[in-house]
Amino acid sequence: MSTVVDELGARLKTYEGRAAAVAGKGKDPVNEPMIRHWCEAMGDTNPAYVGPDAVAPPTMLQAWTMGGLSGYTGRTGRTGRTGAYDELFDLLDEAGCTSVVATDCEQEYLRPLRPADEVTFDAVIESVSDRKTTKLGTGYFVTTRMDVRVGPYLVGTHRFRILKYAPAHKKGNGKERREGKREGVRARRPRPVVNRDNAGFWEGVQRHQLLIQRCTDCGTLRHPWLPGCNACGGPDWDTIEASGEGTVYSYVVMHHPPFPAFDPPYAVGLIELAEGVRIVSNVVGVPYDKVRIGLLVRLEFQRYDDEDGPLVLPVFRAQEDREGGAG
Structure with a gap:
């Protein structure tokens, strides 16, 4: 061979x-x-x-x-x-x-x-x-x-x-993989791709801070992180910390995840932050079929542990859930 x-x-x-x-x-x-x-x-x-x-x-x-x-x-x-x-x-x-x-x-x-x-x-x-x-x-x-x-x-x-x-041929059929999950075998969660342009964002997430880039030339905020300003072209920037308040601008419901670490169905939202930029993340705290455009959400951080070590990710919890009005 x-x-x-x-x-x-x-x-x-x-x-x-x-x-x-x-x-x-x-x-x-x-x-x-x-x-x-x-x-x-x-x-x-x-x-x-x-x-x-x-x-x-x-x-x-x-x-x-x-x-x-x-x-x-x-x-x-x-x-x-x-x-x-x-x-x-x-x-x-x-x-x-x-x-x-x-x-x-x-x-x-x-x-x-x-x-x-x-x-x-x-x-x-x-x-x-x-x-x-x-x-x-x-x-x-x-x-x-x-x-x-x-x-x-x-x-x-x-x-x-x-x-x-x-x-590659996956070992075991779907039933065997589901049984393995029930027995406590935790699948590996895929890691984000970290590079020189977005490393600061993920370092902030580890500290439970959601950092937004700000152009020091024109003041425009941007997300995702970029090496230069898409408004004026300026290369210099600093950051501000997001307040954590936001609304669901749009969303999809995932029924067939590409990785066994995810547990469908679940909602993925395009969240418009109070600062005006948007970020993609999970919407939690309400059933997936209760997520709606305009839903008020609040930032929180979730930690996942598996064979690759701890992973911290930003997610957004429905405000109604905190107030007892949804879910």
Whole structure:
């Protein structure tokens, strides 16, 4: 088995450096309506994205290269993807790596895009990892790099990484897993991804503080945490502590959780804090079917313990529950 896997890995490595797309062309020029839709969806009111001197939000870089629901016609040339990319995926499919999940992307911005710019792009299969085993299954990480241009000028680079894998077989059927839970076997709760941009937020949570970033240039509050202000672009910031008061702005009820550590059904709310920013978290203290838009909630912190150690998370308890009026 190991010999077969090594041979597959060696074959996959031969695709590194080969073109994944050649002379692709965006289906539409950079345009104001798409910029407007993007900003409305993101809630981004930066004045740089409107008016006669508008630029496109940098994070839209990939949007101008996408084929949409109809896709691109043809296989090569000005229409995009090459045969090498398809061959690589065919090899993985034949080896049983039939599932795929996007893992991360990286973007570099070299020049602002403006309405009427027409983008072209080339992509390369930058790397294929050694065989990796994850909780999802065993497979290979494939990284592609797309270079985006306007005319002869490179305006940005987009790296996209996926895991193409053979799904892991879970031990025991659903009944056995439920019985294990009843016998006191505590499933591991997934941990939040902590990076240099949000580490301060999670450090505050450990101290039972919900910290909100505040731009020191224009005073705008923001959440989730970002490396710069989305209102004025300023890089400097400090924090304020949230009062903990809020209302349910929107919510969903989860019936089929992806992790056994969760106990469905439960409500996940988009909470609008008294300070004006919004945060996603669980709504507790009332049955899931009693959660409503406009419900008053109050911040509290819950601690979870399992094999990975203690975990503290912010949740929001219905105010009516504290006052005896709901639940």
